[in-house]
Amino acid sequence: MSTSNSLLINPFSPKHTFEEKLFFWLRFGVLGCFVGHGFWGVVTKKGWLPFFKVFFINESMAYSFMPLIGAMDMLIGIIVFIYPNRGLLLWAAFWTVFTAMLRPSASMGMSEFFERAGNFGVPILFFLLYGFPAVGAQWFSRLKPLTSVSFQQAYTIEWVSRLSLFSLLAGHGGLAVFMNHPILIKNMTGIGLPMTGTNLQIFGVVEIVLGFLVLLKPRIPGLLIVICLYKLGFELLFPIVGTGKDIFETIERMGDYVLPLILFEYYRSKYYSKARHQTVVSKT
Numbered sequence: 001m002s003t004s005n006s007l008l009i010n011p012f013s014p015k016h017t018f019e020e021k022l023f024f025w026l027r028f029g030v031l032g033c034f035v036g037h038g039f040w041g042v043v044t045k046k047g048w049l050p051f052f053k054v055f056f057i058n059e060s061m062a063y064s065f066m067p068l069i070g071a072m073d074m075l076i077g078i079i080v081f082i083y084p085n086r087g088l089l090l091w092a093a094f095w096t097v098f099t100a101m102l103r104p105s106a107s108m109g110m111s112e113f114f115e116r117a118g119n120f121g122v123p124i125l126f127f128l129l130y131g132f133p134a135v136g137a138q139w140f141s142r143l144k145p146l147t148s149v150s151f152q153q154a155y156t157i158e159w160v161s162r163l164s165l166f167s168l169l170a171g172h173g174g175l176a177v178f179m180n181h182p183i184l185i186k187n188m189t190g191i192g193l194p195m196t197g198t199n200l201q202i203f204g205v206v207e208i209v210l211g212f213l214v215l216l217k218p219r220i221p222g223l224l225i226v227i228c229l230y231k232l233g234f235e236l237l238f239p240i241v242g243t244g245k246d247i248f249e250t251i252e253r254m255g256d257y258v259l260p261l262i263l264f265e266y267y268r269s270k271y272y273s274k275a276r277h278q279t280v281v282s283k284t
Contacts, residue, residue, distance in 0.1 A: 019145045041067060049062055084126070100119060122164075124164075165218075165259050225260070235249065
């Protein structure tokens with residue numbers, strides 16, 4: 001039973017239920033992604049121009065649209081954190097998939113899409129857990145922490161998280177193996193780790209292997225915590241190697257750190273044991 005509807009909780013505290021922690025991490029993941037992404041629109045990031053060219057929008061008009069899109073993103077992220085509702089979650093799921101697909105559409109390769117599964121995995125999971133409303137008015141009613149987790153919801157938590165983590169890890173590895181991604185090389189060489197040739201290939205293969213481990217053997221002791229810390233550490237290279245404002249690159253990838261924590265907490269909860277037992281019973 002959920003005991004608190006507070007916006008801010010300590011998700012690492014044992015006094016909070018799994019449902020409360022899940023509700024917090026999902027809101028926090030959407031907040032980070034949309035605020036981080038929106039910031040780059042507000043400051044008119046030049047790297048966004050290829051995405052506008054997909055729709056034949058010229059450079060001048062693209063720069064005029066960027067702050068509007070950025071402000072909208074930041075506002076949605078804040079509202080979802082404070083007043084989560086199905087309507088905005090459905091939009092968030094669509095928007096994150098759409099923006100991720102713009103990358104291969106702009107000839108940046110499919111690895112760029114898969115690597116952003118942390119962005120769209122969180123709002124998709126959030127929406128699926130609450131589902132389509134029974135009546136229209138519920139689209140924009142404020143969601144609260146689940147009071148319990150059904151077998152179907154437990155299955156959704158596990159598999160959306162596992163598939164998203166597999167995608168983002170394998171996709172990031174693909175940037176190294178298949179694309180020799182310049183930003184990846186810049187960030188790693190910036191801290192004294194040369195990432196060219198064989199080193200780059202090995203790095204990418206290791207990430208892809210990590211992705212398969214999460215997909216196939218996610219309960220290996222310590223695996224999910226290692227992945228969370230690894231992803232956070234790697235994405236912190238943006239401000240370390242770049243400039244202070246590049247911290248928003250780290251913030252934008254909040255889903256990469258939230259998803260392993262959600263899966264970790266799920267495996268520690270009573271719902272995993274119940275779901276596992278029900279699966280065994282259904283097979284006998």
